[in-house]
Structures are given as structure tokens and as C-alpha cells.
Amino acid sequence: MDTDLSRIKQIILGDEYDELLKLRDEINDDGQFSKIVSNIITEALKERSLKDDSIAEVLAPTIDQAISSSINQDPKKLAESLYPIMGPAIRKSISETMQQMLENLNQLLEESLSPKSLRWRFDAWRTGKSYSELVLLNTLEFSVEQVFLIHRESSLLIHHQYSELADTRDPDMVSGMFSAIQDFIEDSFSTKEGDELDTLRLGDLSVVLQRGPNAVLAAVVRGRIPENLRNELSRTLESLHRMKKAELADYGGNPEVFADVEDDLRKILLSERKEPEEKTIPWLAVVSILIILAGTGYWNYLSYQESLERTALLSTLKQEPGLVLLDSEYSDKVLHISLLVDPNARSPEEVISTNQENFSIEFTEHSHLSVIDELVAKRAMNLLQPTGETQLEVRNSVLVLSGRADGDWMRDYASRWPAVTGLTAIDTGALELVYPRREAMVEAVQVIEATELNFENGETETEVSSQFITALSEQITELNALSMEEYGRPVRIEVVGYTDDSGSPSFNQQVGFERALRFEQVLVDAGVDESLLESFSAFDHSSNEGIARRITRLIVAPLTQ
Amino acid sequence: MLQKKICLLGAFSVGKTSLIQRFVSSLFDDKYLTTVGVKIDKKIVTVDQQEIMLMIWDLAGEDDYNTLNKNHLRGAAGYILVIDGTRPKSLDVGLAVHDKVKEALGDVPVVVALNKADLIDEWILDADQLAKLEEKLPVLRTSAKTGDNVELLFSELAARLQ
Ligand SMILES: Nc1nc2c(ncn2[C@@H]2O[C@H](COP(=O)(O)OP(=O)(O)OP(=O)(O)O)[C@@H](O)[C@H]2O)c(=O)[nH]1
Ligand SMILES: [Mg+2]
Numbered sequence: 001m002d003t004d005l006s007r008i009k010q011i012i013l014g015d016e017y018d019e020l021l022k023l024r025d026e027i028n029d030d031g032q033f034s035k036i037v038s039n040i041i042t043e044a045l046k047e048r049s050l051k052d053d054s055i056a057e058v059l060a061p062t063i064d065q066a067i068s069s070s071i072n073q074d075p076k077k078l079a080e081s082l083y084p085i086m087g088p089a090i091r092k093s094i095s096e097t098m099q100q101m102l103e104n105l106n107q108l109l110e111e112s113l114s115p116k117s118l119r120w121r122f123d124a125w126r127t128g129k130s131y132s133e134l135v136l137l138n139t140l141e142f143s144v145e146q147v148f149l150i151h152r153e154s155s156l157l158i159h160h161q162y163s164e165l166a167d168t169r170d171p172d173m174v175s176g177m178f179s180a181i182q183d184f185i186e187d188s189f190s191t192k193e194g195d196e197l198d199t200l201r202l203g204d205l206s207v208v209l210q211r212g213p214n215a216v217l218a219a220v221v222r223g224r225i226p227e228n229l230r231n232e233l234s235r236t237l238e239s240l241h242r243m244k245k246a247e248l249a250d251y252g253g254n255p256e257v258f259a260d261v262e263d264d265l266r267k268i269l270l271s272e273r274k275e276p277e278e279k280t281i282p283w284l285a286v287v288s289i290l291i292i293l294a295g296t297g298y299w300n301y302l303s304y305q306e307s308l309e310r311t312a313l314l315s316t317l318k319q320e321p322g323l324v325l326l327d328s329e330y331s332d333k334v335l336h337i338s339l340l341v342d343p344n345a346r347s348p349e350e351v352i353s354t355n356q357e358n359f360s361i362e363f364t365e366h367s368h369l370s371v372i373d374e375l376v377a378k379r380a381m382n383l384l385q386p387t388g389e390t391q392l393e394v395r396n397s398v399l400v401l402s403g404r405a406d407g408d409w410m411r412d413y414a415s416r417w418p419a420v421t422g423l424t425a426i427d428t429g430a431l432e433l434v435y436p437r438r439e440a441m442v443e444a445v446q447v448i449e450a451t452e453l454n455f456e457n458g459e460t461e462t463e464v465s466s467q468f469i470t471a472l473s474e475q476i477t478e479l480n481a482l483s484m485e486e487y488g489r490p491v492r493i494e495v496v497g498y499t500d501d502s503g504s505p506s507f508n509q510q511v512g513f514e515r516a517l518r519f520e521q522v523l524v525d526a527g528v529d530e531s532l533l534e535s536f537s538a539f540d541h542s543s544n545e546g547i548a549r550r551i552t553r554l555i556v557a558p559l560t561q
Numbered sequence: 562m563l564q565k566k567i568c569l570l571g572a573f574s575v576g577k578t579s580l581i582q583r584f585v586s587s588l589f590d591d592k593y594l595t596t597v598g599v600k601i602d603k604k605i606v607t608v609d610q611q612e613i614m615l616m617i618w619d620l621a622g623e624d625d626y627n628t629l630n631k632n633h634l635r636g637a638a639g640y641i642l643v644i645d646g647t648r649p650k651s652l653d654v655g656l657a658v659h660d661k662v663k664e665a666l667g668d669v670p671v672v673v674a675l676n677k678a679d680l681i682d683e684w685i686l687d688a689d690q691l692a693k694l695e696e697k698l699p700v701l702r703t704s705a706k707t708g709d710n711v712e713l714l715f716s717e718l719a720a721r722l723q
Pocket of ligand 1: 572573574575576577578579580590591592594595596597620621622623639676677678679680703704705706707
């Protein structure tokens with residue numbers, strides 16, 4: 001029956017039926033099924049973990065249990081696996097805690113404000129350290145008790161320095177042990193290549209090791225390790241390697257070769273103790289403060305002196321006519337002064353004739369025209385150029401002239417004074433004008449008019465020396481020239497012929513006229529411009545100032561403008 | 562004063578520590594306390610009217626678990642190779658150590674101590690091997706227990722240090 005049914009299934013489903021059967025068997029068989037699941041379990045977990053956190057939740061208790069049972073069985077195993085990450089983690093956490101502590105301390109100390117804390121604060125600022133670090137360093141004490149110079153290769157002690165307080169037990173062996181200990185630690189903890197033991201510590205005693213290529217310095221310190229000890233050690237080591245290169249390289253065990261390093265090593269020994277604060281007068285501070293006070297006092301005095309000097313200088317400049325002080329500024333020992341300077345004023349450098357020793361001066365000058373009378377007068381003087389006999393002065397912007405002045409200059413001048421900036425009027429009341437040409441003309445006229453030409457009775461001809469005529473004609477020509485210059489007009493000379501009382505008036509008139517003509521002709525012949533001369537006969541001889549003579553004379557027409 | 566570093570080498574329990582203790586402090590102890598790492602002692606010897614301070618490095622003996630630390634050998638001016646006459650194995654180990662040291666230090670002076678001479682009746686060393694060794698290296702029969710040849714052992718080496 002069963003087989004029939006299966007045969008029917010076989011007929012209907014064909015090969016698939018076999019496969020279905022196989023699949024069922026696989027699922028029913030634990031071994032086979034787990035094989036199938038194992039193929040996809042990782043992928044399945046991955047898929048699921050993308051969807052939610054259920055895997056972690058489900059697995060957590062199991063893992064917890066697994067770990068605790070693992071620790072119960074063999075704690076070392078887990079410790080070993082964790083060791084590489086625990087070390088750094090612990091170090092980090094310690095350093096963070098320390099940092100935190102320092103910061104807290106910092107805060108605490110920041111609030112205290114004693115003179116000492118001020119000094120530390122200053123030191124902190126100076127050295128770039130944190131304040132708290134400095135306080136720690138300052139409050140702790142230390143003492144470098146021993147220093148070992150050890151030959152690195154053989155660990156033999158080359159030199160040993162120690163303070164009286166030091167408890168020195170067989171330094172030779174100690175020196176060997178330092179390197180033995182280093183070897184021991186390296187072996188036991190298989191540290192990295194190049195890692196070196198640099199500090200050993202027992203209670204408050206430390207050994208600071210510093211290594212050079214051929215020698216090692218070991219310093220035994222009680223208390224805090226001084227901050228610069230390591231620097232000091234490496235500096236000393238370096239210099240030793242420099243000075244004793246060969247001796248160190250093949251040290252044969254004879255320390256005498258290094259007897260002279262004693263001083264170098266001795267320098268490393270030092271101690272610092274926090275003595276209780278003594279109430280003594282801090283002389284150093286007192287003296288420094290006094291010096292500072294004296295210094296600032298003197299400095300103040302100097303700068304006060306200097307400022308006085310500057311003020312005086314500025315007021316001199318202010319008072320100088322033609323200079324207008326605009327601004328002054330003092331910086332870096334240079335006094336900058338900007339001012340307006342009239343071209344006719346004295347230059348500021350001239351005004352400050354004294355030499356400034358404490359500072360230098362820089363001028364910035366702008367030109368301007370001053371209307372101060374003194375400056376206006378100077379300007380007028382330059383422009384008008386009066387002669388030495390003329391005094392020039394400016395009073396309240398009025399040009400006051402006095403003394404004597406040439407008429408020509410004065411004429412010019414009248415047109416030019418308004419060009420002088422700062423003048424509003426001119427006063428020539430006290431000025432005497434002089435006209436030299438006019439004076440010369442007056443003289444010439446006198447000479448000319450004094451000339452008389454005598455005639456014989458009834459005659460119209462006369463003998464005159466040619467010298468006399470030449471001189472006279474020259475005089476006339478010059479007078480004319482002066483007149484042209486002075487008045488712009490030619491001179492006019494009347495030639496007047498006189499007679500005596502004898503003869504009839506009409507005859508006399510005729511004779512007089514001819515005599516005049518005759519004189520005129522002589523003058524013209526001698527070179528006098530004809531147009532200057534005009535001949536007349538004197539009419540009323542009796543009334544003519546009593547002149548009743550046989551003469552001819554010259555009368556110059558009044559010289560006026 | 563001249564200082565020299567020397568080492569005592571050899572298999573474990575051959576009497577290195579005992580020899581040093583005898584030489585330095587004139588003491589002997591029957592108890593066996595194996596040396597871990599290194600221990601350093603010193604003693605001044607006189608060679609040709611010249612004093613030399615020996616810095617004596619007592620190293621842990623070689624065995625199956627502990628091999629020689631070459632760092633400890635650095636700078637040694639010479640060494641004493643200790644062999645226990647009652648233990649043939651210590652001769653093999655000693656010879657192996659000798660080769661190693663040669664490699665590390667080059668040709669430095671060595672003196673061999675055939676130790677526990679007070680137990681000479683119990684010695685079971687191969688005579689041939691011993692003869693060969695004596696040909697190659699200076700050998701002294703010593704006893705830390707009685708002090709036999711101990712002083713000589715160290716001064717022999719000291720004399721060989723240049
Ligand atoms: N009878 C006798 N016993 C000795 C002599 N020398 C050493 N011993 C004994 O041998 C044992 C080992 O001596 P150690 O000196 O400790 O040997 P070691 O070479 O230092 O051994 P490790 O430090 O382990 O390498 C001790 O019990 C000593 O008492 C000796 O000359 N005669
Ligand atoms: Mg030992």
C-alpha cells in the first residue's frame with residue numbers, strides 16, 4: 001500500500017520526489033543540518049546585526065558566562081591577552097589623573113596670592129612651566145648624594161663623587177650592579193631594543209642613570225629628582241666623551257687616567273633644602289628697589305629736564321615773528337615740530353641756535369605770509385628797495401616812510417606798495433622827497449640866465465669867444481635833456497635883445513630884435529636846437545629893471561610841469 | 562689602582578659562587594643556593610708588586626633552562642671556567658661555554674678550575690678529554706671547601722690580564 005502510494009508519488013513528481021526526500025533527511029539529521037547551517041550562519045548573523053541589536057542582546061549573557069568561566073579556569077590566559085592593551089591604558093589613565101590633579105592644584109593655588117606665589121608665578125611665566133609644577137618643584141627638597149662614572153663596557157667604576165652625608169657602600173660593586181640590574185630587567189621583561197633603564201627607585205632614594213656610548217653616569221638622589229639633573233648628567237657625559245674619547249674607548253681599568261674629571265662630577269652633587277623661612281631683611285631686594293627708585297628718579301629728573309627744554313624751545317619758536325607753531329610731538333628722542341614759516345622770517349633752525357644734546361628735532365615747514373608789521377616791513381623792504389636815506393616802518397599795517405627819498409623812487413613806489421601783502425595804507429608825511437635833476441636844472445638856469453652879450457652902440461654884431469658859446473650851448477642842451485627827463489617837455493629859452501635909451505623907440509626895438517636874433521643864431525650855430533630858442537626885443541627899456549644897455553640875454557621860461 | 566672585570570663561568574652547581582666566597586671572604590658553605598642573574602664581588606690581588614682590583618662577576622650557571630647572558634660578559638678582561646670533577650656533564654657544558662665566550666669576547670685570558678678537588682675520589686672525568694683540555698688551557702685543581710689552589714687560581718688569572 002505504502003509502496004503503491006510512493007510509486008504513485010514517484011510517477012507524479014518524478015525526480016523531484018527523490019530530492020524532496022533527500023532534503024527531509026538532511027533536515028532531520030542533526031549532523032547534516034548543522035553542516036548546512038554552518039555554511040550560512042556568519043552571513044545570517046551579519047544580515048541580522050544590520051537590522052537590530054538583538055544578536056548582542058542574546059549573546060551577552062553567554063559571553064559573560066564564558067569569560068567568567070575562562071577566568072575561573074586560568075586567569076593568566078586572559079591577563080596575557082589583555083596585557084598589551086592594559087599597559088598603555090593604565091599609563092594613560094594615570095597620566096590623565098595626574099594631569100587632573102595638577103590642574104586642580106593649579107586652581108587652588110591660583111587663588112592664593114602671597115609674595116612667594118607671585119615669585120613662582122613670575123618663574124612660571126619665565127620658564128614656561130605650569131604654575132603648579134613649579135610649586136611642586138619648589139616645595140620639595142632633594143640632594144644629589146653620589147655620582148658614579150662607570151665604564152659602560154666593563155661596568156668598572158671610573159670615578160665616584162659623594163657628599164659627606166652619603167652612605168657609600170662599596171661603590172665599585174654598586175657600579176657593577178647598576179649594569180647587572182639593567183641586564184636583569186632587560187632579560188626578565190624582554191623590553192624593546194634600545195629601551196634602557198633610566199631610573200631606579202627605593203623609597204625616597206633614586207638612581208638616575210644616563211648613558212653615553214662608552215660611559216654611564218649614575219646619580220644617587222635623595223628626594224625629588226631635580227629637574228635639570230638629567231640635562232646636567234648628559235652634558236657632563238658629552239663633554240667627557242669629547243675630552244676623553246680614546247681613554248673611554250679602550251679603558252684598561254686604570255682610573256687614574258680620569259683623575260681630572262673630579263671637578264666635573266663634583267658639580268653634579270648638589271642639594272637644596274627648604275629651610276624654614278627666616279624673618280631677615282631681604283637686603284638684596286631692598287637694595288634693588290632703592291636702585292630702581294634712584295634710577296627712575298634720575299630718569300624722571302632727566303625727562304623732566306628734557307621736557308622743560310622742549311617747552312622752552314617751543315615757546316621760543318612761538319614768539320618768533322613769522323613762525324606759527326602748528327603741532328609738536330615727542331617720541332623716541334625726536335621732537336617733531338610742524339609750523340608755518342614766512343619766507344622773510346628767520347628759519348626755525350636759526351631761531352633755536354643752541355644745540356640740543358638730549359634729543360633731535362625734525363621740522364615740517366609750510367610757507368605762509370605773515371601780516372605781523374615786522375614781517376610786512378621786511379617784505380616791503382625787499383620789494384621796494386629804498387635807498388639808505390629812506391626809513392621804512394610798518395605800524396598797524398600802515399607803511400610809514402621817513403627820511404629822504406628820491407622823487408623818482410617815490411613816484412614808482414606809489415604804484416608798487418599795494419603789492420606788498422599786509423599793507424593797508426601809506427604815510428609819507430615825514431618823508432622829504434628829493435629831486436636831484438631839478439636842482440641841477442636850477443643851477444643850469446642860473447648860469448644860462450647870467451649870460452649877457454654886449455654890443456657896440458647901434459651895432460648888431462659882436463665878438464664872442466667860441467669857447468664861451470660852446471660851453472653855453474652845452475649847458476642849454478643839458479638843461480633841455482633834464483627838462484625832458486623831469487617834465488617830459490623841452491625847455492623854452494627866450495633870447496632878449498636890449499638897447500640903451502638913445503635912439504627912437506622903434507629903432508631901438510628893431511636893433512634889440514636883431515641883436516636877439518644874432519645871439520640866437522650864434523647859439524644855433526653852436527648846436528643848440530633852434531626850437532628851444534625864441535628871440536624877442538625888450539620893449540620898455542626903462543621899466544626893464546633899469547636895464548638900458550646894449551646887451552642880449554637869455555631868460556629860461558619857468559620850469560614847471 | 563688598576564681595576565679589571567673577570568667572570569666565573571661554567572655549568573650550574575659547579576662551585577662558582579663557593580670559589581668566590583672562599584677567595585673573597587675565606588668562607589665555605591655546604592648549602593647550595595643557586596645564583597640568579599649575577600652577583601658582583603671584588604678583591605685586590607698583587608701581581609708583580611702591582612695591586613689590581615678584581616671585579617668578580619659571579620654568573621648564574623648554565624643548565625637546560627638558563628643560558629649564558631652575553632651582556633654580562635661585556636668588558637671582561639678574563640674569566641675562570643669552572644668544571645665540577647664529579648660531574649662529567651659540566652665538562653661538556655664548560656667547553657661549550659668556552660666557545661661562546663671566545664665568540665663574544667675574543668681571545669681573553671682564561672684559567673680552568675677543576676673544582677671539588679676534595680672529592681677527587683668521586684671524580685669521574687674522562688682522562689682523554691681532560692688531557693686535551695690541559696693541553697689547550699691552563700688548568701688548576703681547586704677546592705672551595707678546603708681552599709686548595711683558590712688563591713692561586715685568581716692570581717694566575719690576574720697575572721694573565723694585560
Ligand atoms: N665538596 C665540595 N663541595 C663544593 C665545592 N664547591 C662547591 N661545593 C658545593 O656545591 C654546591 C654548589 O655550589 P655553588 O658554589 O652554589 O655552585 P654554583 O656554580 O655557584 O651554582 P649556580 O649558582 O647554580 O650556577 C654547594 O652545595 C656547595 O657547597 C667544593 O670545592 N667541594
Ligand atoms: Mg652560584
